[in-house]
Amino acid sequence: MRQIRLADHRGRDATCALVSVRLPDPRRWQDLAGQPVHALRRVRATAATHPEALLTQSPDPDDLAQALIAGDPEWDLRALGRPTGPCTRGYLDGDGQPCYTPQWMECRAAADRGEPQRRPLPMRSANLVPATPPVWSGVLLPRQMLVHRVAFARAYQVVHQDALQFDFLYALAQYLHQRQVMVQVGSGRQGRGPLICERNGRPYRGFLDGRVQGEAMRLGLYLAAGELTISEGTP
C-alpha cells in the first residue's frame, strides 16, 4: 500500500495510507454464445527465433532462405503457441544478450538532425515518505481557481490506519473544509517541491482537498502534472 507523510497546519506530521480512488471497470466480456472469455497472450517467437535474430545469424537473404527450408529455425516447438504466463521485464543488449543492469540515458534530438545528445539520467527516488519531517507549505488555494489552472491527472484518498491518524486527518480535513480551499503538499524545505510517487516517476504538484460531515471525513490527494496552458507547438 502506498503511504504519504503529511504535515498539518499545527506543525504535526503523520504517515498515512493512500488508496486508489479509481472505480473498477464493471464490464465483463463474453462470446456470442454467452460464454465468458478472457484475454490471453501466447508465444509467437522468442529472442532466438525472431526474424531479426535470424537475420543477424544469416545476413545474406539466400543463406537465410536456405536455413529456413533446411532446419526451420523460426520455430521453437517447445515454446510456440504456449501461454506466456506472468512475465517480468528484461533487456537485450546490442548483441542480443540479456542485459541485467542497463544504464538509462536521456537522448535529446539535435535541431539539425545530427547526432542526438546523450546524458546519463540519475536515479530519482519516490519521495512520498521522506526521511525528514515534511513542511506545511501554507499555500491555500480556492478549489474553483485551482481546477481552472491545473488538470488533476491522478488522485488518491488519504486514509487512516489507526485512531490517532484519523484525528490528525480529521483536523486537517476540517481546516480545509472550513476555508473551502485546497492546500499544496510537496517536498523540499518549503513543502512546495514536486511529489514523485514511484522511482523515476513523473514529478507532480500535489494538492489536498478535505471535507468533513459530522464524524466522517474525506481527504483526497490530487496530483497535477502541469498547468493548463497552450504550448507553442499546439495550433
Next chain:
Amino acid sequence: MPILVEIDHQDARSTLLVTPLERLRPRHVRRVACDAQGRPCRAVWQTWDGLLLPPGGVAQGYENPDGHTVPRADVVATDAAGQPLRVHPATTQRPQRLEGPVPVDELLAHVVTKVYGVTAERLDLALRQSLQQGDIYRVPFRPRAATGDAPAFLLANAAGLFLLHAAPCRVEWVTRAQGVAADADEDEIDEDVWAADALRLWEEECV
C-alpha cells in the same frame, strides 16, 4: 489530429476544434536503456522459465473456458449480470448538449485522462461569457464508439479554452471506526517508471 465538436447550449450551437495538448515531455527527448558499450537495449518480456520474448514475439487473443480461441469481432462487453452493454456511437458525428454549469466538486470527482486545447470556430456569446466567469460545463465526449461513458469538461482560463477528458473516481467518507479497503491490485510504489515506459513502447511496437 484536431477533432470537430459541435455543442448545443441554450438553443445556440457552437463549433469547437479540439486538439490534444502536447505531452509534457517533449517528443524529441527520449529515455533509452543502454548497455555497457552505450548501445541501446531492447525491452523484452521474460517468462517465468527464462524465455525472452522480443517485440512481436507475443500474440494476444481471447479464449473461452474450453480453451478455444474467440475472434475479436465475437467478443462483446456485458455488465455484471451478463447483459450486453450498449455501444454508444462516437460523439464527433453529431451535436452534443452541454450540461451545466456544474459544480467544481463534479470535476473533482473525476481524474483527467487527456487535455485538449480548444479553438472556437463558432462560440455562442452567452456560453463564452459564462465560461469567462469561471463556469464549468460537462459534455459527452467519445472520439470513437465505446460502451462506457467518459465525460469531458469544458472550461476556460486566461490561457484559453480547454476540454478535459475525464474518468470518474470516488473519494469515500470515512469514520474513525471505518477505513477504506486498499485495492489488492494496486500498483506498487517500487514500480520503475522508466522501465514501464520502455515496456509501453514495446507494446505499442507490437501493435
